Amino acid sequence: MNIKEYLKVYFIMGSNNCKGDPRVVLKEAIAGGITMFQFREKGEGALQGKEKYQLAYDLQQICKQHEVPFIVNDDVDLAIKLGADGIHIGQEDEKAYIVKEKAPHQLIGVSVHSIEELQQAIKDKADYVGMGPVFPTTTKTDTKAVQGTNLIQQARQQKIDFPIVGIGGITAENAEKVIQGGADGISIITAISLAMSPKQAAEQLLQAVK
Ligand SMILES: Cc1ncsc1CCOP(=O)(O)O
Ligand SMILES: C=C1C=NC(C(F)(F)F)=NC1=N
Numbered sequence: 001m002n003i004k005e006y007l008k009v010y011f012i013m014g015s016n017n018c019k020g021d022p023r024v025v026l027k028e029a030i031a032g033g034i035t036m037f038q039f040r041e042k043g044e045g046a047l048q049g050k051e052k053y054q055l056a057y058d059l060q061q062i063c064k065q066h067e068v069p070f071i072v073n074d075d076v077d078l079a080i081k082l083g084a085d086g087i088h089i090g091q092e093d094e095k096a097y098i099v100k101e102k103a104p105h106q107l108i109g110v111s112v113h114s115i116e117e118l119q120q121a122i123k124d125k126a127d128y129v130g131m132g133p134v135f136p137t138t139t140k141t142d143t144k145a146v147q148g149t150n151l152i153q154q155a156r157q158q159k160i161d162f163p164i165v166g167i168g169g170i171t172a173e174n175a176e177k178v179i180q181g182g183a184d185g186i187s188i189i190t191a192i193s194l195a196m197s198p199k200q201a202a203e204q205l206l207q208a209v210k
C-alpha cells in the first residue's frame with residue numbers, strides 16, 4: 001500500500017477518547033477496515049510515563065497483528081523507542097526535518113494550517129499532512145478556525161498533489177465532502193472511538209470514502 005491508501009480511513013485515539021478499553025475499540029476499528037492508526041494520548045486524563053508506554057505498546061502489538069501502520073502523535077522519543085511506523089507532529093512540536101533526521105525510516109506526518117506550512121512540510125520531507133478542522137469538533141479544544149475543505153481545495157488548485165488527510169468533526173454523513181474537496185483520506189477520532197459499534201462505524205466511513 002502507498003501512503004495515500006494508508007490515509008483512506010485514518011483512526012486516531014487515546015485512552016481519554018473512549019469509554020471502554022482502548023484495546024477493544026482498536027480491535028473493533030481494525031475489524032471494520034481502518035487503514036492506519038495514530039496513538040494520540042493527549043488532553044485531560046491522558047496517561048503519562050509507564051502507563052502511557054504500556055498502552056502504546058499494547059496498541060502497537062494489535063496493529064502489528066493486523067498489519068495496520070502504527071503512528072505516534074507528538075511524542076517523538078516514544079515513537080523511536082517503540083520503532084513505530086511513523087510520527088505525527090504539529091507546528092509547535094519538534095521541527096519535521098529534525099524528526100526526519102532522528103527517525104529516517106519512519107513516516108512523518110505534519111499538521112498544517114496554511115499553504116506556507118504545507119510547502120515547508122514538503123521541504124522537510126514529510127510523508128503526509130493533516131488539514132483541519134474541516135468541521136466543528138469538541139475533541140480537540142484548542143483548534144484553529146473551522147475551515148471546511150477550503151485549504152485542501154486551495155492546495156489542489158495550486159496543483160499540489162501531496163498526500164493530504166482531512167481532520168475534524170468527520171462522520172459517515174460528511175466524509176464524502178472531504179474527499180470531494182480533494183483530500184486523499186479522512187482521519188477520525190470520536191465518530192469511531194465513541195460509536196456503539198466502532199467496527200460498524202469504521203465500515204460506514206470506509207464505504208463513504210470509496
Ligand atoms: C486532533 C484534531 N486536530 C484538528 S481537529 C482534531 C480532533 C478530531 O477529532 P474528531 O474526529 O472527534 O472531531
Ligand atoms: C492534530 C492532528 C492533525 N492531523 C492529524 C492527521 F490526521 F494524522 F494528519 N493528526 C493530528 N493529531
Ligand SMILES: [Mg+2]
Pocket residue numbers: 073074088089090091093
Ligand atoms: Mg502536536
